Amino acid sequence: MDIRKIVTTCEDIQAELGEPTGRIVRKAVASAVIDNPLVGKRHKDLIILEAMGAEISGLLAERALAALGVEASEVTAYGKGAIVGTAGEIEHAAALIHPRFGAPVRKVVIKGDDIIPSTKKVAG
Incomplete structure (x- = not known):
């Protein structure tokens, strides 16, 4: 897999709608820009992308957890998303x-079999 870059960011939310939250709400995002080997091609077998997702997901989860600076047991929510360029497909x-x-994400955050909320987009 060709990883162009990994970006990790963390934010502390202290107020919402002009009111203090009463506690700091911390959110972290770990994202990767990777080369899409199927870009511009009609390809029914997406197994190469499935393998790439499995390979990078644990790494991204570890980066996000490190950015949060908490134990895995303290994570209260997590999700996943992917954006492909306009030469790619939503699939x-x-x-x-x-x-x-x-599965690799759940190993890092030590959570059960919950469905992980997700989103996917095609963008230019």
């Missing part, structure tokens, strides 16, 4: 984040 995003992405 490419789905192949990255659905079939095999979840």
